[in-house]
Amino acid sequence: MNNDKNNRREFLKKSTLATVGLSSLGAMGFSAKSYGNIIGANDRMNVAIAGLGRRLGAFYAPISDPNNNVRLVTLCDVMESQRGKAATNFAKFIDYKPKLENSILKVIEDKEIDVLINATPDHWHAPGTWLAVENGKHVYVEKPCSHTPREGEILLEYKKKYGKVIQMGNQQRSSDHTIEIINQIHNGVIGKAYMATAFYINQRGEVPVPKEAAPPAGLDWELFQGPAPRRKYTHDTWNYNWHWYGWDYGTAETGNNATHELDVARWALQVEYPKHVHVDAGKYHFVNDGWTMYDTMLATFKFDGEKTIQWDGKSRNGHNTYGMDRGTIIYGTEGSVIVNRSLYRLFDRSGKLIRETKTKSVEGSTNLGGGGDMTTVHVSNFFNAIRGKEKQNSTIDDGAVSTLLCHLANISHRIGESFDCNPSNGHIYNRKGMELWSKAYEKGWEPKI
Numbered sequence: 001m002n003n004d005k006n007n008r009r010e011f012l013k014k015s016t017l018a019t020v021g022l023s024s025l026g027a028m029g030f031s032a033k034s035y036g037n038i039i040g041a042n043d044r045m046n047v048a049i050a051g052l053g054r055r056l057g058a059f060y061a062p063i064s065d066p067n068n069n070v071r072l073v074t075l076c077d078v079m080e081s082q083r084g085k086a087a088t089n090f091a092k093f094i095d096y097k098p099k100l101e102n103s104i105l106k107v108i109e110d111k112e113i114d115v116l117i118n119a120t121p122d123h124w125h126a127p128g129t130w131l132a133v134e135n136g137k138h139v140y141v142e143k144p145c146s147h148t149p150r151e152g153e154i155l156l157e158y159k160k161k162y163g164k165v166i167q168m169g170n171q172q173r174s175s176d177h178t179i180e181i182i183n184q185i186h187n188g189v190i191g192k193a194y195m196a197t198a199f200y201i202n203q204r205g206e207v208p209v210p211k212e213a214a215p216p217a218g219l220d221w222e223l224f225q226g227p228a229p230r231r232k233y234t235h236d237t238w239n240y241n242w243h244w245y246g247w248d249y250g251t252a253e254t255g256n257n258a259t260h261e262l263d264v265a266r267w268a269l270q271v272e273y274p275k276h277v278h279v280d281a282g283k284y285h286f287v288n289d290g291w292t293m294y295d296t297m298l299a300t301f302k303f304d305g306e307k308t309i310q311w312d313g314k315s316r317n318g319h320n321t322y323g324m325d326r327g328t329i330i331y332g333t334e335g336s337v338i339v340n341r342s343l344y345r346l347f348d349r350s351g352k353l354i355r356e357t358k359t360k361s362v363e364g365s366t367n368l369g370g371g372g373d374m375t376t377v378h379v380s381n382f383f384n385a386i387r388g389k390e391k392q393n394s395t396i397d398d399g400a401v402s403t404l405l406c407h408l409a410n411i412s413h414r415i416g417e418s419f420d421c422n423p424s425n426g427h428i429y430n431r432k433g434m435e436l437w438s439k440a441y442e443k444g445w446e447p448k449i
Contacts, residue, residue: 051119080218168399190332198261
């Protein structure tokens with residue numbers, strides 16, 4: 001354990017020194033921004049994946065696609081069994097063996113790697129990304145891109161300083177049918193769009209009450225915690241239930257899933273930061289189990305221009321309110337649209353169906369796990385953006401603002417109060433709320449920018 005801490009401190013020390021060197025002239029005398037674009041349009045890129053859990057399947061297709069011209073150099077996870085399983089699974093798609101690594105810090109320090117795919121738990125998303133960026137890497141980071149509102153701001157500061165491509169896994173931004181209907185909404189197909197309801201419905205079951213236990217064999221608990229304040233391991237925390245066991249690692253269901261639908265709603269309404277946030281939320285199912293978050297939330301975000309977004313999240317009640325388990329309804333003065341990952345339906349003002357368009361793509365809905373054509377396109381778009389061959393379908397700026405809505409809803413629930421926000425940057429006009437804008441880090445892990 002002491003060696004792990006010493007290694008971390010040494011890495012962060014070197015990382016800070018690297019920051020000083022790259023911030024002015026960068027490597028080889030290039031400006032930081034120019035250095036970020038040094039990879040040629042046809043050059044092979046070396047990729048590492050950190051976090052080999054349920055999202056791993058999303059990356060088989062884009063990495064093995066010869067058109068993307070990438071090589072998987074390293075598979076990294078703090079759980080030994082995950083590394084072995086990932087190597088076995090990838091062997092079905094590639095004809096070479098990537099290295100297996102325990103420490104994301106070693107991956108970030110590896111000069112051979114051009115791109116980090118960061119699919120770690122939520123509390124690692126932003127720190128893993130900014131450490132990789134300041135060490136010369138482009139980053140595809142899974143949602144939510146940050147663990148706090150301040151971390152979202154920091155990511156934008158790193159992007160500006162280093163000129164690297166950062167893209168969040170809000171893969172519906174690369175969905176053909178979604179792009180098509182959003183463009184039509186922007187061109188007035190439903191008149192003026194004024195309100196959107198984003199929703200998610202699942203039937204998650206009971207989870208164990210966390211009890212102090214030895215970390216399971218093969219788990220590096222020190223590295224799992226990473227930037228988070230240290231605590232004793234509790235049973236079954238590492239395997240997905242970190243989402244529900246307090247705020248050290250997860251962002252509840254809103255950060256876990258609302259990120260996607262709120263992103264579509266914000267995109268459709270062409271809004272940025274809200275001016276008011278109101279939340280009703282609570283834990284109503286399996287009240288004595290280990291789930292410490294709310295499992296039901298109705299959040300309302302008010303924006304300038306008389307526009308409103310609602311989030312209806314039901315984690316453990318499968319009532320099919322909207323006829324599908326996730327999606328976004330956009331209301332306009334002359335009609336409405338419902339869109340999800342597989343289709344959109346356009347209605348006139350009377351509610352008559354005008355058109356339905358289904359995609360041929362396959363993408364998971366509320367099922368655990370990842371993968372699908374939409375993610376493949378999104379990751380490929382990220383690779384091509386690095387090479388300068390495509391414009392990003394969604395920049396980290398988009399990802400950070402959509403993730404902020406999730407944080408604002410969580411903060412409103414945690415303090416038990418509604419609040420007004422600054423519509424220019426999302427900052428909260430509430431002292432208790434603003435205290436949760438950032439968080440405490442394990443000593444030595446504090447952001448340096």
